[in-house]
Amino acid sequence: MSDQKFSHLNESGDPRMVDVSGKAVTVRTATASGMVTLGEAILTQLQDGDLPTRKGAVFQTAILAGTMAAKDTARFIPLCHTLPLEDCRISVTPRPPDRVEIQATVRCTGKTGVEMEALTAVSVAALTIYDMTKALSHDIEIGPIRLLEKTGGKSTYRASS
Numbered sequence: 594m595s596d597q598k599f600s601h602l603n604e605s606g607d608p609r610m611v612d613v614s615g616k617a618v619t620v621r622t623a624t625a626s627g628m629v630t631l632g633e634a635i636l637t638q639l640q641d642g643d644l645p646t647r648k649g650a651v652f653q654t655a656i657l658a659g660t661m662a663a664k665d666t667a668r669f670i671p672l673c674h675t676l677p678l679e680d681c682r683i684s685v686t687p688r689p690p691d692r693v694e695i696q697a698t699v700r701c702t703g704k705t706g707v708e709m710e711a712l713t714a715v716s717v718a719a720l721t722i723y724d725m726t727k728a729l730s731h732d733i734e735i736g737p738i739r740l741l742e743k744t745g746g747k748s749t750y751r752a753s754s
Contacts, residue, residue, distance in 0.1 A: 601672045610672050613704040621745035624698040625711035627738035629719050633691045651725045652685035659683045659718030663710040673709050676701050
């Protein structure tokens with residue numbers, strides 16, 4: 594077993610927020626991605642690179658929802674720090690024949706990373722796509738969602754293919 598410990602537990606094993614007061618302020622970035630399998634029948638309804646509905650364009654709405662979620666990540670993940678995000682870019686790209694890929698890159702200058710913000714952005718964007726297309730099918734599948742890269746602080750991470 595590794596000597597590593599869970600960073601969000603104190604010596605007694607109780608949950609705690611990580612103390613970042615002694616960390617250096619650096620530019621922190623994180624990129625996450627996820628897939629939504631909609632099925633060919635839904636994806637064939639693409640028009641101008643998006644799925645139009647009476648409620649609005651599905652992918653554009655998902656991008657807005659993902660951005661809002663990234664900014665509010667600390668409200669959903671109890672031990673996350675509240676971070677002043679400086680950039681959040683989300684894309685939704687059709688991957689025929691039946692899927693779309695969501696990618697989010699988040700950036701801030703701070704003492705802790707933005708991995709959770711990027712992952713939250715992708716997750717909420719995916720859920721928004723599900724919500725707006727479920728009337729056509731409930732066979733929609735979300736996942737996998739994963740961290741692709743993080744920079745800043747003590748370590749850099751890049752996912753293997």
